[in-house]
Structure formats: C-alpha cells, structure tokens
Amino acid sequence: MLTESLILSAILFSIGVLGVVIRRNAIILFMCVELMLNAVNLAFVAFSKAVGIEGQVFVFFVMTVAAAEAAVGLAIIISIFRHTETVDIKNFNLLRW
Amino acid sequence: MTTLLFYLFAALALGGGLGMVLGRTPVASLLSMVASLFSLAAIYVLLDAHFIAAIQVIVYAGAIMVLFLFVIMLLNLGHDYQRDLREFGWIAAGSVVAGLGGYAVMRAFRAEDAVTDMGGSMLIEAALREFNAVGAVAVPMFRNYMVPFELTSVLLLVAIVGAVLLAKRRV
Numbered sequence A: 001m002l003t004e005s006l007i008l009s010a011i012l013f014s015i016g017v018l019g020v021v022i023r024r025n026a027i028i029l030f031m032c033v034e035l036m037l038n039a040v041n042l043a044f045v046a047f048s049k050a051v052g053i054e055g056q057v058f059v060f061f062v063m064t065v066a067a068a069e070a071a072v073g074l075a076i077i078i079s080i081f082r083h084t085e086t087v088d089i090k091n092f093n094l095l096r097w
Numbered sequence B: 001m002t003t004l005l006f007y008l009f010a011a012l013a014l015g016g017g018l019g020m021v022l023g024r025t026p027v028a029s030l031l032s033m034v035a036s037l038f039s040l041a042a043i044y045v046l047l048d049a050h051f052i053a054a055i056q057v058i059v060y061a062g063a064i065m066v067l068f069l070f071v072i073m074l075l076n077l078g079h080d081y082q083r084d085l086r087e088f089g090w091i092a093a094g095s096v097v098a099g100l101g102g103y104a105v106m107r108a109f110r111a112e113d114a115v116t117d118m119g120g121s122m123l124i125e126a127a128l129r130e131f132n133a134v135g136a137v138a139v140p141m142f143r144n145y146m147v148p149f150e151l152t153s154v155l156l157l158v159a160i161v162g163a164v165l166l167a168k169r170r171v
Helices: A002-022 A026-051 A056-085 B002-022 B026-046 B052-075 B088-113 B120-144 B146-167
Strands: none
Touching: A002 A026, A002 B002, A002 B026, A002 B088, A002 B120, A026 A056, A026 B002, A026 B026, A026 B052, A056 B052, A056 B120, A056 B146, B002 B026, B026 B052, B052 B120, B120 B146
C-alpha cells in the first residue's frame, strides 16, 4: 500500500499542475494549489509509514501553511475583484511585459 | 479488505481531482475537491495516521473549503459560466508536462520497490499504543519540533493581519 500511496500522490500532484496550467479562473487555480499541497501531504504520510512518525508532524506544519496561504490568497482575490470585477487571470496583466 | 478500501478511496480521490480541474462552475469544482480531500482523509486512516485524518477533515474539508465557498458566494461567481480554459497550445503543453512529470515520479517510486518499510509501521504502532492517536504526533512535535511549532504561530499572526489588511476597503 506504500508504493500505491506514493503513486497516487504523484498522480494527484500532476492533476494539480494540469489544473494550474489549463484554467484561468483564479479561485480554481487556488484549489489546484491546495490539491498539490495535499498530494505532498499524502507522500509525507506514506513515508511516515516507512520511516517513523516524524512525517505526520511535517504534515501538520504543511496544513498550517496551507490554511494561511488560503486566507491571504482569497483576500488578494477579493481585493483584485474589487478593481476588475472579474476573477479571470487574463485581466490581471498590470505586471506583464 | 484494506486494499479494496484503499483502491476505492484512491479512485474517489482521483475522480474528485479530475472533477475539480474539469468542473464547469466554481461550486462544482469545489464540491469535487471536498470529495477528493475526504477520500484522502480515509486513506490517511488506512495508513495509520488517525490524527492527521481528523484534522484533514476538520481543517481542509471543513474550514478551508468553506472559506473558498464563502468567497465564491461573496463574489457571486456561482452562475453565468464563462469558458475559462486556456488556448489549445497551453492545454497540450500542460498535459504533456503533467503526464511526463507524473510518469517519471511513478517510475522512480516503483523502481525495484524503491520505498520499503524500514520499521516505520512498527514504530508507529508502538507510539499509538503508548500515547494514543493524538499523543503519537504531539510527543515528537513538542520534543523535537518546538521552535518550528512556535514559529507557526507567528506565521498565522502574519496571515491574519495580511488578510484583514488586504480585504479591507480603506486602511
């Protein structure tokens, strides 16, 4: 079950990357980032099954970072939405060259 | 039985992930994501990470996803679907990159059983017997990772201040 979990985590991470590349809705991009973080968590838990409980401690820290990131990211999306009335990232081109 | 459950929840997690990437509206994507996170919690239970499974349900499937749902409702994005896929070139490039990357990692993990149980499950079982599900994580956290744990509180404080400051209309 250990190898299978790691393979599942690789596939989930790839799905997250795919979502970030092909979608343009900022909220869905954020959800894809969360999915990637979760894939990493799954890898941590699987490795903790192999080498000891420390992996689960790291998962705890990753979850904290994910929660902080979601809160700040959604606040950024709200404040951008106030300017542009949309969450489509093709309209967020102020810093593009 | 365990293997069967693992494959069931793995399929659910993958289906949820794909449903999120391909979902037509943000709300549909979000609900698929909740299904995916919930099945991941079930997989954590199968991997003997009971405490992690509990906080996965409470923090991820509960709090973070409700936060997303709240923002979707606040910005009124639930209906009038607009097509937001990128152009074909991006989709092709993304599929190739994600597919190749995932395949390479899978090969690395599968090669000659690269990852084997190095006594970890025995250690975890002993810790679970001695300290129970919460204590098994808490003891190494508060013995060996005390400083990172305290720094986490600084991170959360920064996140709170940042979120309030960013979402406020006038500072």
